[in-house]
Amino acid sequence: MPNLRDMVCLVTGASRGVGKGTAMQLADNGATCYITGRSLDRLVSVQEEARENGLSGKVVPVQCDHANDREVEELFELIARENNGRLDLLVNNATAANAWAFEHSDECFWDQPLDSWDIMNRVGLRNNYLCAVHASRLMVKQRRGLIVNISSIAGVSVQTPVLSVCKVGLDRMAWDCAQDLKKYDVACISFWPGLVRTEMVQEAKDAFIARSKTFAWIYEHSESSQFTGRCISHLLVDPDLMKKTGKILLSSDVAADFNFKDVDGRSPVSMRSIKSIVGSGGSTGLAECIPECFKLPLWLFTSMATLVKQLPKQTSRYE
Numbered sequence: 001m002p003n004l005r006d007m008v009c010l011v012t013g014a015s016r017g018v019g020k021g022t023a024m025q026l027a028d029n030g031a032t033c034y035i036t037g038r039s040l041d042r043l044v045s046v047q048e049e050a051r052e053n054g055l056s057g058k059v060v061p062v063q064c065d066h067a068n069d070r071e072v073e074e075l076f077e078l079i080a081r082e083n084n085g086r087l088d089l090l091v092n093n094a095t096a097a098n099a100w101a102f103e104h105s106d107e108c109f110w111d112q113p114l115d116s117w118d119i120m121n122r123v124g125l126r127n128n129y130l131c132a133v134h135a136s137r138l139m140v141k142q143r144r145g146l147i148v149n150i151s152s153i154a155g156v157s158v159q160t161p162v163l164s165v166c167k168v169g170l171d172r173m174a175w176d177c178a179q180d181l182k183k184y185d186v187a188c189i190s191f192w193p194g195l196v197r198t199e200m201v202q203e204a205k206d207a208f209i210a211r212s213k214t215f216a217w218i219y220e221h222s223e224s225s226q227f228t229g230r231c232i233s234h235l236l237v238d239p240d241l242m243k244k245t246g247k248i249l250l251s252s253d254v255a256a257d258f259n260f261k262d263v264d265g266r267s268p269v270s271m272r273s274i275k276s277i278v279g280s281g282g283s284t285g286l287a288e289c290i291p292e293c294f295k296l297p298l299w300l301f302t303s304m305a306t307l308v309k310q311l312p313k314q315t316s317r318y319e
Helices: 017-028 042-051 069-082 100-103 116-142 160-183 199-211 214-220 228-237 251-258 274-281 298-307
Strands: 008-011 032-037 058-063 087-093 143-152 187-190 246-249
Touching: 008 017, 008 069, 017 032, 017 042, 017 058, 017 087, 017 228, 032 069, 032 199, 042 058, 042 160, 069 116, 087 116, 087 228, 087 251, 100 116, 116 143, 116 160, 116 187, 143 160, 143 228, 160 251, 187 228, 214 274, 228 251, 246 251, 246 298
Parallel strands: 008 032, 008 087, 032 058, 087 143, 143 187, 187 246
Antiparallel strands: none
16 A cells, blocks of 8 residues: 655544545555544544554644634634645545435435535535535645545536535536646545445435335445545555546545455446446346456446436325
């Protein structure tokens, strides 16, 4: 794995899930990794877990409500003050809507709570933009850095409007930010994990399988919460990083490019692979016979994403 010693990183929304897994991987590779969340107790628990595992870097918990602009500003002031203005990596992972997505994304949009837009986008999109602004002001001065927006296929597939707008906004934000940042050798990308075995996904697994037998196959070929961290660690030291700036990168593609596997030794199936498309569509037996090397170009995959079978919607109470 890459050597990230002396690098200063920030992962927002890192008390659990992808954020926690990413921070643990960065610290395992030697980085000083600041982590944020609303619960200091949970953040300290992540820090203690990192120490118990003997990670070569360190995890620094900072309580921060990412819906509070002043707290976000103070976060970056703290990092700059403690590291002589240095920040090598920002991972925009904070969201206030994970629980919302599990509870409401299978509802028709008119059945969802009227404040759904703000729940999803105030932190999940607006805050990520503010964090990118603060991070860029540090990175531009040092003429290096990487900003990663944790997005997903939800930006191009059939989802619920507030979720899709959030994710496509993150994708477009990465492109536009990259145009301003590239002359300063600062990269900005949008990153799509596949299905991640987060704590919430594991808890909801049986319920999802009950609604869709295909989910069992998708879950079996999913990725750990630390896989994203492995991908970002490699990108952070990639000499060709600026060639990737502004792009959407899939976790499985990054792993293939740098030839590494997940923490359990397996290679999660690529969303672009014919194997994944066939398996996700319900033909799981046929999917197992298809080599994963057969993949669609990203532009074709994203244009076909609306054809991927989604979990069925609940019946509207307004019918």
